Amino acid sequence: MSARTPCDNIMKLAVVGAGGAGKSTLIARLATGNYLETNMTVGFDVESWIVDTGHNTCIKVALFDLGGQKQFRFFQGSFVLGARLALIVFDCTSFRSLLEVEEWLGMIESIPSSRRLLVGTKADVEGAICDEEISERAKDLGVDYVLISSKTGENFDKLLDKLQEMVRST
Numbered sequence: 001m002s003a004r005t006p007c008d009n010i011m012k013l014a015v016v017g018a019g020g021a022g023k024s025t026l027i028a029r030l031a032t033g034n035y036l037e038t039n040m041t042v043g044f045d046v047e048s049w050i051v052d053t054g055h056n057t058c059i060k061v062a063l064f065d066l067g068g069q070k071q072f073r074f075f076q077g078s079f080v081l082g083a084r085l086a087l088i089v090f091d092c093t094s095f096r097s098l099l100e101v102e103e104w105l106g107m108i109e110s111i112p113s114s115r116r117l118l119v120g121t122k123a124d125v126e127g128a129i130c131d132e133e134i135s136e137r138a139k140d141l142g143v144d145y146v147l148i149s150s151k152t153g154e155n156f157d158k159l160l161d162k163l164q165e166m167v168r169s170t
Contacts, residue, residue: 007058007059008053008059010060010061011060011062011084011167011170012061012082012084012085013063013064013083013085013087014064014085014107014108014111015065015086016088016108017087017088017089017090017100017104017119018089018091018094018096018097018100018101020091020094020097021089021094021097021121022089022091022122022150023065023087023121025037025121025150025151026119026121026159027047028150029156030049030163031048031049031063035150035152047062047063048061048062049061049063051163051167053168059167059168061085061167083110083111084111084115085111085115085116085117085166085170086108086115086116087116087163088101088104088105088108088118088141089119090118090119090121091120091121092121092122092128092134092147093122093125093126093127095129095133098129098133098134098137101118101137113141113142113143115166115170116141117144117146117162118134118138118141118143118145119145119148120134120147120148122150122151123147123148123155124154125149128147146159
C-alpha cells in the first residue's frame with residue numbers, strides 16, 4: 001500500500017498495562033517495523049499504524065499508549081473513550097505485572113473481551129513466567145494472548161496477525 005493512499009477509517013486502540021511492561025517499545029515496533037529504545041511514557045502518547053484491508057483500502061489505527069504509573073490514572077480513562085480494541089500488556093519476567101492486569105480492566109470495560117488481547121513482552125529475557133500461568137490468566141480474563149519480544153521480533157508476526165484480524169473484524 002502506498003504511503004499516499006488515504007485510509008478509509010480511523011480506529012482507536014488502547015494499550016494499557018504496568019509501568020515498564022514494554023508498551024511503548026511494542027508500539028514503536030508496530031508503527032515503524034523496527035526495535036527502538038523508548039523512554040517512560042509520561043501520562044500518554046499516541047502513535048499510528050496502518051492496516052491494509054485489501055482492495056486498495058486501509059484503516060489507520062491510533063495507538064493510545066497509557067503510562068502505567070498510578071499517578072497518571074486519574075485522567076487516563078478519558079483517553080480510552082471511543083477505543084474499539086485494547087492490548088493489555090505485561091512483562092513476561094514480572095509476575096507482579098501479570099497480576100496488575102486486573103487494575104486496567106475497569107478502564108477498558110467498554111471494550112468487549114473479543115476485542116482485547118493479552119500481550120506478554122520481553123519473551124526473549126531469561127526468567128519468564130511459565131506459559132501455564134499466563135494461559136490460565138488469559139482464560140480467566142476471557143481473552144486470547146501472545147508472548148512477544150519487541151527487541152528480537154520473536155512472535156511479532158503472531159501479534160500482527162491477531163491485531164490485523166481484530167481490526168478487520170471490527
